[in-house]
Amino acid sequence: MPEPLFYFFSLLTLIFGVGVVINRNPVASALCLVASFIGLAAIYVSLNAYFLGTIQVLVYAGAVMVLFLFIIMLMDIRAEERRKFNLVAVGGGMVLVIGFLAMFSSVVSGFKGGEQRLSQLPLDTTKSDVVEIGKTLFTDYTFHLQIVGVLLLVATVGVVVLSRREDRPSAPHEAP
Amino acid sequence: MTLAHYLFVSGILFAIGLAGVIVRRNIIIIFMCLELMLNAGNLSLVAFSRFQVANGLPNYNGQMLVFLIITVAAAEVAVGLAIIVALFRARQTVHVEDLNSLQG
Numbered sequence: 001m002p003e004p005l006f007y008f009f010s011l012l013t014l015i016f017g018v019g020v021v022i023n024r025n026p027v028a029s030a031l032c033l034v035a036s037f038i039g040l041a042a043i044y045v046s047l048n049a050y051f052l053g054t055i056q057v058l059v060y061a062g063a064v065m066v067l068f069l070f071i072i073m074l075m076d077i078r079a080e081e082r083r084k085f086n087l088v089a090v091g092g093g094m095v096l097v098i099g100f101l102a103m104f105s106s107v108v109s110g111f112k113g114g115e116q117r118l119s120q121l122p123l124d125t126t127k128s129d130v131v132e133i134g135k136t137l138f139t140d141y142t143f144h145l146q147i148v149g150v151l152l153l154v155a156t157v158g159v160v161v162l163s164r165r166e167d168r169p170s171a172p173h174e175a176p
Numbered sequence: 177m178t179l180a181h182y183l184f185v186s187g188i189l190f191a192i193g194l195a196g197v198i199v200r201r202n203i204i205i206i207f208m209c210l211e212l213m214l215n216a217g218n219l220s221l222v223a224f225s226r227f228q229v230a231n232g233l234p235n236y237n238g239q240m241l242v243f244l245i246i247t248v249a250a251a252e253v254a255v256g257l258a259i260i261v262a263l264f265r266a267r268q269t270v271h272v273e274d275l276n277s278l279q280g
Contacts, residue, residue, distance in 0.1 A: 036189075
């Protein structure tokens with residue numbers, strides 16, 4: 001990917017990421033999150049991870065966002081907009097984030113491997129990304145894949161149990 | 177494009193998510209910022225995977241980890257949002273400062 005596109009999508013990701021934090025309206029935050037994830041998917045594509053870019057759009061921008069928007073429909077958006085920011089939390093958060101960024105940049109700038117250029121590391125373009133991922137997933141990582149399948153099943157059952165109403169009126173077939 | 181570029185994007189995205197988790201008081205926004213932090217981690221994994229080329233192929237172990245993280249994160253979002261719905265039914269609020277019944 002040409003360099004300008006990398007900066008464009010990085011800025012898109014970061015600006016919409018900031019939008020998630022500073023928007024008062026939760027719906028606007030959720031839409032900023034979608035835009036941020038789409039920018040991230042473009043960066044994955046620039047790293048030749050086509051499969052992960054597709055998964056990112058399908059799972060995050062598709063499924064997860066729909067879940068978030070459904071839950072936001074429950075809330076009173078006006079109540080959120082009336083709330084003020086807690087200045088102590090903002091100050092503490094800024095100190096922590098600036099400390100994190102300072103430490104992070106000192107670590108990354110001292111990291112010798114970070115100076116490799118993408119253009120110096122060409123990939124074998126005759127091999128398909130999805131084929132290679134499939135091979136790895138179903139040979140080295142079969143067990144992990146099975147465990148994730150079980151985890152998804154447990155999560156599905158758990159969500160159904162969690163969202164069942166406890167105080168349901170008696171079922172119709174019990175009525176006289 | 178060097179590896180450091182991608183790592184910096186990842187770190188800044190993580191910092192944004194961290195700021196959101198600390199600053200915001202709405203539990204749904206906090207949850208979104210957690211997703212942002214997970215994705216920042218994913219970005220650095222994909223970058224490291226791409227920069228470890230062997231025989232013209234990236235290191236697919238990193239991409240496998242990202243795949244598993246995305247799957248687990250989707251399950252986590254479903255369970256977390258179900259808990260938020262149950263919480264909202266019980267307390268009629270999603271504001272973390274109103275949820276202080278364990279403070280004693």
